Amino acid sequence: MATVGRTSRHGCWLAVTLSFCITGVAAFSTPQLFALRPIASKLDLFSKQQEVVGDVSRSDCDDSNTPPSLSVLLTSLKDLKSGSDIRGTYVEHATVGSLQQIVEAICEAPQGAAALTPFAAHCLGYAFGTMVDGNRICVGQDPRSHGARLADAFCRGAEQVPDIRVTYTGLATTPAMLEFCRADMCDGAVMVTASHLPKDRNGLKYFTQKGGGFTKQDVQILVQRASEYAQRLFESSQNIMPPTSGNGSVMCSAWVDYMPHYAQTLKDALVREVTSNSDMEPETKDHALQRPLEGLKIVLNSGNGAGYFFNQVLEDMGADVSRSLGVVPDSDFPNGVPNPENSDMVAATMKACEEYNADIGIMLDTDADRCGFVVPRTIATDGSVSDFEALNRNRLIALLSVIFSSSSPGCTVVTDSVTSEGLAKFLTDNLKLNHVRYLKGYANVIGKAKELTSSGSTNAELAIETSGHCAMKENSYLDDGTYTAVKVIGLLARERQRSTTASLLNLISDLEEMPEENELRMTITDGSLETTGTVFDQFANLLQEATLSEDQWDLDLENLEGVRVRTKYMNGGFFMLRKSLHDPLISLQIEGTGAQAIRDAVISPILSLLQDKPDITNSLELGVLNKY
Numbered sequence: 001m002a003t004v005g006r007t008s009r010h011g012c013w014l015a016v017t018l019s020f021c022i023t024g025v026a027a028f029s030t031p032q033l034f035a036l037r038p039i040a041s042k043l044d045l046f047s048k049q050q051e052v053v054g055d056v057s058r059s060d061c062d063d064s065n066t067p068p069s070l071s072v073l074l075t076s077l078k079d080l081k082s083g084s085d086i087r088g089t090y091v092e093h094a095t096v097g098s099l100q101q102i103v104e105a106i107c108e109a110p111q112g113a114a115a116l117t118p119f120a121a122h123c124l125g126y127a128f129g130t131m132v133d134g135n136r137i138c139v140g141q142d143p144r145s146h147g148a149r150l151a152d153a154f155c156r157g158a159e160q161v162p163d164i165r166v167t168y169t170g171l172a173t174t175p176a177m178l179e180f181c182r183a184d185m186c187d188g189a190v191m192v193t194a195s196h197l198p199k200d201r202n203g204l205k206y207f208t209q210k211g212g213g214f215t216k217q218d219v220q221i222l223v224q225r226a227s228e229y230a231q232r233l234f235e236s237s238q239n240i241m242p243p244t245s246g247n248g249s250v251m252c253s254a255w256v257d258y259m260p261h262y263a264q265t266l267k268d269a270l271v272r273e274v275t276s277n278s279d280m281e282p283e284t285k286d287h288a289l290q291r292p293l294e295g296l297k298i299v300l301n302s303g304n305g306a307g308y309f310f311n312q313v314l315e316d317m318g319a320d321v322s323r324s325l326g327v328v329p330d331s332d333f334p335n336g337v338p339n340p341e342n343s344d345m346v347a348a349t350m351k352a353c354e355e356y357n358a359d360i361g362i363m364l365d366t367d368a369d370r371c372g373f374v375v376p377r378t379i380a381t382d383g384s385v386s387d388f389e390a391l392n393r394n395r396l397i398a399l400l401s402v403i404f405s406s407s408s409p410g411c412t413v414v415t416d417s418v419t420s421e422g423l424a425k426f427l428t429d430n431l432k433l434n435h436v437r438y439l440k441g442y443a444n445v446i447g448k449a450k451e452l453t454s455s456g457s458t459n460a461e462l463a464i465e466t467s468g469h470c471a472m473k474e475n476s477y478l479d480d481g482t483y484t485a486v487k488v489i490g491l492l493a494r495e496r497q498r499s500t501t502a503s504l505l506n507l508i509s510d511l512e513e514m515p516e517e518n519e520l521r522m523t524i525t526d527g528s529l530e531t532t533g534t535v536f537d538q539f540a541n542l543l544q545e546a547t548l549s550e551d552q553w554d555l556d557l558e559n560l561e562g563v564r565v566r567t568k569y570m571n572g573g574f575f576m577l578r579k580s581l582h583d584p585l586i587s588l589q590i591e592g593t594g595a596q597a598i599r600d601a602v603i604s605p606i607l608s609l610l611q612d613k614p615d616i617t618n619s620l621e622l623g624v625l626n627k628y
Contacts, residue, residue: 069103070234074227076106077123079114081223082582084214084443086124087194087203088116090146095246099239112527112584116202118153120226122242123233124204125157125190127225129164131218133210134187136165138180138258139250140172141192142306142366144202145331148248151192154204155252156242157229166252169259171329173306173368174205175480176262181209182476185258193306193367196339197582199331205367212477213443263313266482270317273490291318292493299323299361299374301349303338304330307368310482314489323356325349338365340372340392340468340481349374350388357385360492360504362485369442370468371481372396373488379501389505391488393466394423398508400470400484403491404461405431411461414449416440417561418466418589421572422512430510434458439561441581442469446477514573514591516598520624524584535619536562536579536586542609542616543577552601567592569601586620595628603628 066074080086091113093105102119109115129137137158141147155166167186177189188208194201206214206222214222233242245251274292287294298319302308303326311327325348326335336344340363349361353374361374372392376385391399401413412434413427419437427435438448442465449463453473463477464470470484471477488504495502524532540563547555547565556564562578573592580587588606592598603625610617 067234069100070231072103072106073099073119073230073234076115076117077120077223077227077230080116080120080124081219082114082203083441084216084219085203085205086116086219086222087197087201087582088114088120089200090144090150090202091115091117092146092149093117093119094241096243097241099234099241102241112529116150118149118244119230119241121150121153121192121204122157122244123226123230124222125154125166126160126229127157127222128154128188128190128206129158129161130225131222132164132188132208135163136167136186136188138167138169138177138186138189139192139252140169140177140189140258142173142194143171143304143329143331143333144192144194144199144366146202147192147331148250149244149246150202150204152246152250152252153242153244154190154192155250156244159252165254167254167256167258168250168252169257170255171306172259173262173309173482175369175478175482176259177205178207178213178478179262179265180258181207181212183261184209185261191367195367195369196337196342196365199333199337213446213479215443215447259309263309266310266313266486267317269483269486270313270490273486274493276490276494293489294318296320296360296489296493296496297323297356297358298489299325299349299352299356299358300327300364301325301338301345301352301361302327302364302368303335303345303366304328304333305338305364305366305368307338307364307366307482310362310364310368310485313482323352323358325352333366338363340365340370346372346374346390346392350390353388354386357383359385359496360489361388362489364481364485365468368481369479371470371484372468373485375504377503377505379503381501383500391504392468394420394513395505395508395511396468396470396484396488397462397464397466398423398426398511399491399504400462400464400487401427401431401433402507403487405433408459408461410434410459412436412449412452412458414438414445414452414460414463416445416465416467417559417564417578418576420514420517420591421566421574422514426508426511436460437558437560440465440578442467442471442479445469446471446479449473450477512572514570514593516594517591518589518598518628520588520590520628521580522586522588522624523621524586525619525621527584529584531619532579532584532586535616536577538613538616539586539620540577542613543606546605546609550605553605567601570597573598573601575602588625599628 080088091105091109093102106115139151141151158164158166174191177191180186181189191205194203271292275288296319298321300311308327311321311324315321353361363372374388375391377387379385414436417440424435427433445463449460452458452460461473471479475483543563547553552569554566564576567573570592576589
């Protein structure tokens with residue numbers, strides 16, 4: 001065997017093996033045969049605290065005596081942490097071979113990308129197997145082409161833990177995975193998905209029967225254990241990568257399609273929602289128990305993602321779904337990765353609804369934990385509909401709050417930090433609800449709602465982000481786009497029982513909305529998350545100081561994230577500066593009375609403040625501000 005050292009374009013030092021020999025490859029045909037050494041039980045696996053390893057940029061062993069190739073592997077695992085999830089850019093490597101090949105693949109990945117490799121999935125699977133209270137794990141995926149490769153690696157890693165048995169359920173949705181846990185079909189579940197992110201990305205979302213979705217702290221433990229396992233693999237005498245199938249197959253204990261169970265829970269919920277009208281005639285109610293959606297024309301746009309199954313649910317319940325879009329899963333996402341906030345997805349759904357004279361359009365993201373809607377404003381007595389508009393963001397929060405203002409008067413609605421001034425007024429003044437504006441990030445919003453409810457201080461029925469992530473107390477705070485759709489469809493059906501010309505938009509007619517709403521995303525020039533944090537802190541401090549002298553700016557002192565400023569010049573207008581949770585960019589969320597007013601009251605003053613701040617302007621792309 002011969003090795004040679006070289007430096008990659010990312011500064012990673014590689015010990016590239018020029019030739020090597022692998023024996024006993026047939027032994028990899030079952031996952032349990034790839035074992036480092038006998039282990040008594042998973043409770044003994046991490047009884048000893050292992051040393052934290054060093055930085056990948058060193059070209060020799062660092063202070064913790066970590067070889068540089070190992071440091072690359074460990075740093076790449078650490079970089080995959082994304083709040084309560086694992087996320088990264090998928091990086092391919094060989095199915096068998098040396099660990100050095102994985103190191104090389106990571107170092108050749110795009111600059112700034114967190115590399116999600118099959119090897120990383122293997123280590124994370126092993127780590128998750130040690131954290132599950134029980135021995136049954138279920139794994140599902142969205143349609144991304146590399147989902148099966150990652151699922152296979154994850155399953156093989158998990159089954160390296162004694163007694164762990166993994167069931168692969170194929171195409172699934174994120175909320176379905178948690179449902180499988182709470183229905184006692186498994187003890188832990190993992191969804192392989194990157195949601196609405198570009199198709200070269202992927203990730204892992206974790207759930208357990210006892211704890212629900214993983215928290216940020218859980219992910220920190222997960223990555224630590226995965227890193228410890230990776231180090232043991234690296235230091236073994238074999239020094240070869242764990243094998244993966246590499247051909248779209250998944251090796252595990254069983255393949256079982258659990259999705260019919262989840263579909264049935266949604267059907268039951270639809271019946272419950274539609275028939276909850278106490279004024280319904282007995283004969284009508286009996287019919288609704290069988291086909292609650294009969295007479296409704298619904299366009300589902302699942303964007304060729306995992307939410308395609310919901311179309312059959314709607315059809316089975318009596319809806320006419322003959323003009324639905326993107327209900328065939330496709331890893332290429334021919335119309336773009338599904339995102340209910342995307343203007344192209346909204347436009348395509350609206351066009352289909354107009355041509356079809358539909359009652360409602362539903363948009364789901366890739367893993368169906370988020371949704372948005374298109375609805376008509378005008379419904380004529382002859383049943384024709386017109387003037388379709390998007391029902392998402394602040395509007396969706398307002399509509400769902402209307403539902404809970406009736407079923408749970410005086411309850412609390414927890415939202416993220418970028419909701420509008422008009423929404424706050426609608427919730428508190430019009431609906432008499434409590435509004436808690438918290439941090440952006442669906443896990444943050446849901447966690448806050450759980451905290452408030454469990455403390456007894458208030459009853460948080462609804463936790464929702466403007467992006468469409470929505471969790472309800474009645475559904476065990478499960479973040480579920482399809483269940484949100486069930487609530488909205490149920491409301492529509494009940495309103496149509498009351499009046500054939502009822503529009504959902506009429507229910508939120510008192511919601512004050514700004515004519516102009518934009519999110520301007522400014523990228524960091526070097527693509528670094530570290531630079532993102534530094535530049536954001538400088539920018540935020542600059543804005544905070546400016547509010548002391550700028551008469552038209554009023555700093556929101558109750559805001560918990562970034563910098564939020566009310567604009568006195570535009571009554572009800574505001575702007576908010578915050579950094580992305582996952583990417584090297586800083587966003588400026590703005591709502592105002594018009595484009596020119598925003599330019600005068602927000603954009604121009606900000607550009608003036610930045611004129612003599614090269615530390616910010618040299619690191620931040622300001623083109624979106626200059627062009628506004």
